[in-house]
Amino acid sequence: MRIKSDTIRDLKDKHLRCLLLGHAWGDAPIIATVLENGLEAWKQNLTCESCGTRRFDTLEPKTFDVWRRHYEWTPGYGCNEPYVRADLRAERAYRASAQQPNGQVG
Ligand SMILES: [Zn+2]
Numbered sequence: 001m002r003i004k005s006d007t008i009r010d011l012k013d014k015h016l017r018c019l020l021l022g023h024a025w026g027d028a029p030i031i032a033t034v035l036e037n038g039l040e041a042w043k044q045n046l047t048c049e050s051c052g053t054r055r056f057d058t059l060e061p062k063t064f065d066v067w068r069r070h071y072e073w074t075p076g077y078g079c080n081e082p083y084v085r086a087d088l089r090a091e092r093a094y095r096a097s098a099q100q101p102n103g104q105v106g
Helices: 013-021 085-098
Strands: 031-034 040-047 054-059 066-072 076-079
Touching: 013 076, 013 085
Parallel strands: none
Antiparallel strands: 031 040, 040 054, 054 066
16 A cells, blocks of 8 residues: 655655656666466566665566556655645755755745
């Protein structure tokens, strides 16, 4: 079950970063696998080095196209409050300004 943050303000820094900039996938090998139904395929399991989200890809055996993909998000990733990307940028700016002596954005 995916547990999202309620508001943008509630997001952890790492989750805010990944929502805005995308996940920082660590390198992982593509390896042969046999699926539950006996079919052969490839798989690649990735982990975000920033927020810990995991992505599981199953690839077509001949074309290497993505056949199935699912994610396991760390608690708090995502936001129930509707937002646009500019809202995420604004939140990052506010957090950065809060760390400055004068506290000004921009
Ligand atoms: Zn991430």
